[in-house]
Amino acid sequence: MITPAFELTQDPDFLTIVIKVPYARASEFDVYFEGEDFKFYAKPYFLRLTLPGRIVEDGREKASYNTDKGTFTIRLPKEIPGQYFEGLDMLTSLLAPKKSRSGKPLVEEIDTAASAELSEEEEEEFDWEIEQTPYEESAESMLPLQYCYGFGNLRSGVFQRLQDELSDVIDIKAPDQTPVDERRRKRLAAEAAKFDPDHYLADFFEDEAIQHVLMYKPWWVDVHKKMTAFKGESHQEHDNHTFVVFSEEEKEQLRKLTNKSYLLDKRSRHHVYLGLIDILLAYCYEICVNEGDKNVESAWNIRKLSATLCWLESFTSIHDVVVSFGRRVLCYPLHRHFGLVTRAFNDTVMILQLGKAAVLKCLLDIHKIFRENDPAYILNDLFITDYCIWIQKTKSKKLAALSESLQKTTLTKSHIGFELEELEAAAVLVEEEERMLKAAGTVSKQQLPSSESETSESEESSSTSSSETEGSDSDERESSTSEDGKINSLQGTLQEERTAPLIDCNGLRQGTNTSTFEVSDEKPKVSLQSTSVPGKLIEELEKQMHTAIRLSEQPEGLAAASCILQEQEENCVSEPDGFSKDTTGKGNFLEVSSKANPLLLFCSTNEDED
Template sequence: MITPFFTVSQDDEYVYIDVKVSHVRFSSASVEMVVDNDTFIFSMAPYYLRLRFPHACVDDERASASFDSPSECVKIKVPKEQKGQFFPDLDLSTKLLARRTALSEADLHEQGAKVAETQPGGSRPLIQELDVENSVPDTQAKAVLEEGEKFSWEISQEQTQEQPELTGNKYGFNNQYDNIVGVSLSAGNDINELGDPESTPDVDRILERLIKENIKFDPEFYAADYIMEKYPSPDDDKMIRELIEWKNPTTRKFLKWYKAQQEKPENEREQIMAVEFSKDEQEKMMNLPRKSYLIDESYKPQLLILLVNLLFSYHFDLRETEGDHNIESAWTVGKITPQICFLDSKISIPNPNNADNVLKSAVVTGVRRALSYPLHRNYNMVLKVWEDVYYNLRGGKRLVLKSLLDLKELFRFHDVYYVYDKIWLEDLCAWLISDGLSEATIRYLAHDLRKEYTSLQKADITFEKVDGSGEDDEMTALDLNDIEVMAEELYHAYAAS
């Protein structure tokens, strides 16, 4: 059976379902429809559609269906059981298509926790919730914003346990993938930087990343872009100031909404930004996995860090291309995102002597990579990107999902890079839709992130480089302030000559 494309809308009394039935001869006798409480079923060979609504509907004399020939759509009208009741997220097709499960969410988490206890080192559960109903709908906006998780971003200080020798190590969303990235190397995967992505343990991924970032960073490249921004010339091959001043559409959209809310009386202000999805975006969501996820609580911060790093890379590419992705966009996003190029979801090494903030580590990592790989490597431009990420998060789940769906397309149809859509992006988008993440948690994340990037100092961004001034090749720490001072001295010496 084929799941047809559909759209759902509503008013106070009805839910309206438009089901597209292309390339078939319509016959009313072949159509079957069932309304059972919160479940709606449509069947017309070869199409079959089952939707789960957040609230109940009824099948009475008010229900109707008709075929619109020009649009090839069956237009269905189903009455709500309770007139005036609002049905949230009717444009999230993956959420409506989810199946019901006999186990409650609490039961599933309990089972997952019991299984996790039996795994060595507390690894992820072996049981995962597949094709189930998402039974925690967004209701009143204020209630949604009051329910959320605040995370402690301190790096775990547990003693690092010696890892057993393994033939492979899991990676990707919820550590559930292997034998995918390694296979892509023979096809020319130049985003990957791990020497052996299938066998490198997670801690070694971090060490390899840090070493290669130090090697890749070019002080002269950074100094040149710094001078071009501070002392622009018509002969410059990069207009960095223009990129810094460029207005991000997502940021503009949020600020326009926020300004409108501030002008309203406080009791009339919307708590969550209203975001509508286009038909194209709804079609993309229909292709997402239809499942919910058993995510261990200790793993959730890693997913939030993944979200932050992906949004940073995405908005960096948008700013660098001034809103128009190009053929290099997937490479740029992949290279800046440590979870993609190094499969590094932890970012920082657990250490009993290390009480640093893992969110700060994610910010620093994003800055280091954005100053080492792309065509434009400017610190002030990077700070503008972090500001775009903050406003994207402040716009809420739906605005974040819009960005992720756009980002996902950079990888989905690529001959080689599609592997990263498979191991990260598909599941992340589906998890976001499935109420795995509340509006309040995203808002807390936005505010925590802003604290980190606004308090960041150039002295926090350091690279270890070989000091060639002596006979021995010793390593020396070089921060952005050091490089900018040298760049200023050379520029003024050249200008005076």
């Protein structure tokens, strides 16, 4: 038999069931309903539902068949007019579970009025905390222990048959022989070793991409706003599910799931609820950073950020869940920012407040992501499929209490345990020091030209005074004075054109650090060095030159001079163009001029100074 596609809707007086049965004979179908049971048969389709409310046969029931669409539409009156049937979109839970063919089951799930009242009392007193007992070393058993994991810790021995794919699914080694406490210790040690302060600080200071993804609004944000506005206007809470709409693909997923019951004790229920929070946090992070799009890393992000999926962790408190998620966000994914932790936290609260329909929609999306990723599909068998079936039967009060407890939980950077606040403070101090040093360097560069000009003026005044007080003859004094004037003009020209490009003899650009030009006070000497143009050094100037010139920071004019001097060093006596004879008979001046910088050099003719 084939289970057909179906949908259920309601109004205050009627329940409407739409069943899609293409290629069925409209003349051969059978419908049976009584109380909470509904059965439909049209070869080869068969549908049996357990309704959340009672219906009655009083003559108002109607049925019609659309031949174009191949759908049966059946309207059934409610036994109590105005009664609201909850969970009509939980299609898997409506499918009647398969009955056992044995005479009597070994474990029977009883559903009596007394047990229902007891269950309601447990829901009201649900505090989301679990009693913790000190760890005690137990004696080693002769047989190897099999530790449980998976949904409600109901599985064991699964990874013994999947050793080859173990490392691609979870991080823990040998989970069947690793107890829960040891899993937690190993997980914390792995996170501490993986944390990278440089990566964290890089995302902390350069957060343009992160701020961009934080602006993305997933579908539950608008739905939550509509639900909040609706509650404020009508003061009704039972219509929350109407804001969450399942697609046809999601409905098909629900129909393919097998309905079954789960016998969980109190401790196991705590683990299941806390694991649900952990999985939803990882899913919200994935949706935010990829802005709702799926990629090849989606399955990795979800399972890596959830310690429940990656380390088979069993949490004992909501705070432990949130801290674990925060640590893993700052250790493993591409974007490691505390703002993403806060965003995922707020999104999870919204999803839980929307009710189990929104939670189920997220779980179905996770199920699809894992189903399309190899070998992440194993996590569907261990966790997600059971969560999809179990959440449909969960009481709305449980999820409301869970969302309220999660909302009251606080998470700060100090809870993470990586000294994040200290790292940020130290990084801010370093950044401020670098900014101050950079500002100081800029100020010194701006003051440099004025200081050089002042030095030049002082040197000029000192040279003038020394030339006036010198007791030499008038010819020497005139020569020295003209010489000083030309050299000072040379210094001013070089200082004004310090930023001009260097031009070599062939018109090519020269490097800025290839030559030095120094004149000392004690020994009037010129030192001209060039790494690009080799040649002799001009070592002596006339003794009457008393001016100290230091042009180590002005290589522009010197590069041109070095090139020209290379061509003129052998022709100093031949008086070529640019060489002028001194009328005093004391020596010859070589006047070298270029477009960029003029340069005046003196060649002595005294025999004792050659």
